[in-house]
Amino acid sequence: MKIVPITLANLAFAATACAAGIAGAPPPFDKGGVKIALVRYLSAGDFFQAYEAGAQAQSRALGIDLRLFPGRQNASEERSQIEQAINLGVSAIVIDHGLPESLKDVAQKALDAGIKVIAFDVDLNNPQIPQVEQDDRNLSRLALQQAIKENGTAFKAGYAYVAGFAPLDRRDETWREVKAANPGIVERVRIGVVNDTTALSTADQAKAALRAHPEITVFFAFWDEAARGVKLALDELGLADKIKIYSGDVSTADLAEITEPGSPWVATAATNPAVVGAVSIRAAAIAVAGQALPHDIVVAPTLLTQAELRKDNIHTMAQLSAKIPAFGHSPAATASWIPGQ
Ligand code: SR1
Numbered sequence: 001m002k003i004v005p006i007t008l009a010n011l012a013f014a015a016t017a018c019a020a021g022i023a024g025a026p027p028p029f030d031k032g033g034v035k036i037a038l039v040r041y042l043s044a045g046d047f048f049q050a051y052e053a054g055a056q057a058q059s060r061a062l063g064i065d066l067r068l069f070p071g072r073q074n075a076s077e078e079r080s081q082i083e084q085a086i087n088l089g090v091s092a093i094v095i096d097h098g099l100p101e102s103l104k105d106v107a108q109k110a111l112d113a114g115i116k117v118i119a120f121d122v123d124l125n126n127p128q129i130p131q132v133e134q135d136d137r138n139l140s141r142l143a144l145q146q147a148i149k150e151n152g153t154a155f156k157a158g159y160a161y162v163a164g165f166a167p168l169d170r171r172d173e174t175w176r177e178v179k180a181a182n183p184g185i186v187e188r189v190r191i192g193v194v195n196d197t198t199a200l201s202t203a204d205q206a207k208a209a210l211r212a213h214p215e216i217t218v219f220f221a222f223w224d225e226a227a228r229g230v231k232l233a234l235d236e237l238g239l240a241d242k243i244k245i246y247s248g249d250v251s252t253a254d255l256a257e258i259t260e261p262g263s264p265w266v267a268t269a270a271t272n273p274a275v276v277g278a279v280s281i282r283a284a285a286i287a288v289a290g291q292a293l294p295h296d297i298v299v300a301p302t303l304l305t306q307a308e309l310r311k312d313n314i315h316t317m318a319q320l321s322a323k324i325p326a327f328g329h330s331p332a333a334t335a336s337w338i339p340g341q
Helices: 008-018 046-061 075-088 100-112 136-151 166-181 198-212 224-237 252-259 273-288 306-311 317-323
Strands: 035-040 065-069 092-096 116-120 131-133 155-160 185-191 218-221 244-248 265-270 296-298 302-305
Touching: 035 046, 035 075, 035 273, 046 065, 046 092, 046 224, 046 252, 046 273, 065 075, 075 092, 075 100, 092 100, 092 273, 100 116, 116 273, 131 166, 131 273, 136 166, 136 218, 136 244, 136 265, 136 302, 155 198, 155 224, 166 185, 185 198, 198 224, 218 224, 224 244, 224 252, 224 265, 252 265, 252 306, 252 317, 265 306, 302 306
Parallel strands: 035 065, 035 092, 092 116, 116 131, 131 296, 155 185, 155 218, 218 244, 244 265
Antiparallel strands: 265 302
């Protein structure tokens, strides 16, 4: 497989060039009009919106008819959306997040119907289903190492986490390792919520937690919606100069909050979600073309610190992509015949 760098900027050109089929591509992409479904558990929030935009751009470049099934945190709805995608006769289904136990059998039903299945951030525990992920154990490790660099190995922490979501569970494994290796780092309070207003709900929880635990000096939230909620709580309680936030994910809105004067949000470890969306669609396309894919398709995260972002004057994802190659493209799931890479 030839590895060619993808840039989101050139996907738009490729989109118009390839709608009727891609010259030299393997069937069925030589003719165009391949139907692929993106079925989601969550659609709200910056990460999920940017992921969808990246998936749509890569689909246009490949001449794919992308059928989008939005996520409303409803396991039975997601399950029935997969059934609908099977009935639509799609060639592949990308399953984005979800609760594994409600999806495993219906994913197997899709495979049995000859449909390729790619999972993003949901462990369906099936060797026939390649998994896209953001190297989550390392993602939280990058943020945790930065926290130790800035705060030492003895501090009281708050932690935003919801069990049952594969990326958060993998990030949590590293947090448990770090606590075990550093007995001076103590988790004093745990909060967490997943809904379509996660930031606001997290802020309410964080305010109560911080009032009850004035000893906390560091807060970990390895999901930007949760980190934004913790920051809102700190701002409202007047504690922004007392507590530092370390997170996962990044968006243009996050960059504004991280770099604003006096912000407590000092570092995040992240990928570009639009690139992850593009990788998921490329993986589905490669599978439909009958070409080989690794089981684990990994988009590597990068540590972003407040100090460096301010120094480099970075305020948007476009600026970040221009500055850091990993934010503009990923070598994961590429093939020489895929346009827009
Ligand atoms: C509820 S799971 C939220 C996470 O999913 C994606 O992996 C994003 O990185 C986000 O942090």
